[in-house]
Every structure is written in structure tokens, then in C-alpha cells.
Amino acid sequence: MTRAIMLQGQRIPYVLKRSARKTIGLKVASGKLEVSVPKAVTVKLVEQILQEKQQWILQKVQETHGANWELQDGLSGFVAGQPVTFRIVERVGVVQQGTDLLISSVDPKAALKSFLIRKGPELLASRVQFWAEKIEVKPVKLRVTRAQRRWGSMNAKGVLALSVGTLLLEPELLDYVIVHELCHLHHLNHSAEYWACVERFLPDFESRHMRVKQQGGILGGLF
Ligand SMILES: [Zn+2]
Numbered sequence: 001m002t003r004a005i006m007l008q009g010q011r012i013p014y015v016l017k018r019s020a021r022k023t024i025g026l027k028v029a030s031g032k033l034e035v036s037v038p039k040a041v042t043v044k045l046v047e048q049i050l051q052e053k054q055q056w057i058l059q060k061v062q063e064t065h066g067a068n069w070e071l072q073d074g075l076s077g078f079v080a081g082q083p084v085t086f087r088i089v090e091r092v093g094v095v096q097q098g099t100d101l102l103i104s105s106v107d108p109k110a111a112l113k114s115f116l117i118r119k120g121p122e123l124l125a126s127r128v129q130f131w132a133e134k135i136e137v138k139p140v141k142l143r144v145t146r147a148q149r150r151w152g153s154m155n156a157k158g159v160l161a162l163s164v165g166t167l168l169l170e171p172e173l174l175d176y177v178i179v180h181e182l183c184h185l186h187h188l189n190h191s192a193e194y195w196a197c198v199e200r201f202l203p204d205f206e207s208r209h210m211r212v213k214q215q216g217g218i219l220g221g222l223f
Helices: 044-050 054-064 107-137 164-168 171-183 192-201 207-211 216-222
Strands: 002-007 011-018 026-029 034-038 076-079 081-087 094-097 100-104 141-145 152-154 158-162
Touching: 002 044, 002 054, 002 081, 002 094, 011 044, 011 054, 011 094, 026 054, 034 044, 034 054, 054 152, 054 216, 076 164, 081 107, 094 107, 100 107, 107 141, 107 158, 107 164, 141 164, 152 171, 152 192, 158 171, 164 171, 164 216, 171 192, 171 207, 192 207
Parallel strands: 011 034, 081 100, 141 158
Antiparallel strands: 002 011, 026 034, 076 081, 094 100, 152 158
């Protein structure tokens, strides 16, 4: 039967399956959670376990939510916050022509990822610079990575790393990821002071944060 549980303010529906098994199993597919339990296990215990595993569950639901992004000829989207039309053509590699991004038809996803890794730091430089000046921080370096599970990260040395997938986000969400990571140069944690930093520059950060969480299909489709 289908039930639901609140995890970190999100309502997560789940299907509870009882059978002769001896262990409890959690599975997330296409954003849906399935919990398989032995016959005698109470709902109370199930919910306790879901609370304990909430980090994993929320991450999996987010990653597998909705259809994966699919790179195809004529698709509209964004690269580094600029609107583009993706064109799959017979050529080597990737080149930008006006608002068209021409991508090799041989292995388009691989070609696009290589392009974003190579050109990403240059394409994002002015945007990162803009926010860094406002937030009064100095990232030492910007790297574009093949990270599949996170949009961005900041280390204590000041290296800002953004996933290739982040470059495909719409501008408001790209800005959110950049501001999120740059504020970590003031606070290397997610404390109340840290979130106050994010809020100072993006007062609507909460809705952007939620929307970024729903974009797992981009990472799902890119890799
Ligand atoms: Zn963070």
C-alpha cells in the first residue's frame, strides 16, 4: 500500500510491501520509494528507519526524479546561463555559432562534456567574478568537473568546482549554485550564519534551492 512520510519538510510517498523476507529493503526508482519488510514489522519501525536513512532517500529521490535530460537536435537550453539551441551535426567536437551550439553526432554527450570542461571556466569567469565581488570573497580557481552527484563544491583552499551539469542550469539556478559555494568561503559549513550569507545575496534562495534539487534529471541524462 502507498503511504507517505515527511522528511526534511518534503512529503515522500512510499510503497510498503510486506512479504516473508527477513530483512528490510529500500529501493528508489524514477523518484519513487519502495520499502520491503518482513510481515511482522510495524509502520512505526518502518518510519523510524526511513528517518534514519532520510539523507540517502532524499538524494536518491532527487537523482531519479522525473525524466532524464535528453540531448537532442533542436533542444533549447542554457550553457553558462546563456540561452542556446543544441544542434547535433556532422563535425568534430563542439563549436558555438551565435546561439547555436553545434555538437558532434558521434558521441554528443561525451563531446558536450569535454567542451564544458575545457571552456567552462572561461564561460563562467565573469559570472563568478560578479558574485565574488559582491560577496567579497576571492576563489583561487574555478574548475569544471565530471561530478555526477553534486552541482558544486568549495574547498578550504578556495577552489570552486562546478559539475558540467551545473553549466546547463537556467541562469537563476546557476547563480544559486555559485552563490551557495562562494558563501562557503565565509563559512565552511551549513550553519545559520552561512545561510544568512546566501540569503543576503539571494533573498529567494529557498525556492532556488528546491528547484535545483529537482534538476537531477540533467545529471541523470548527462552521465
Ligand atoms: Zn554547501
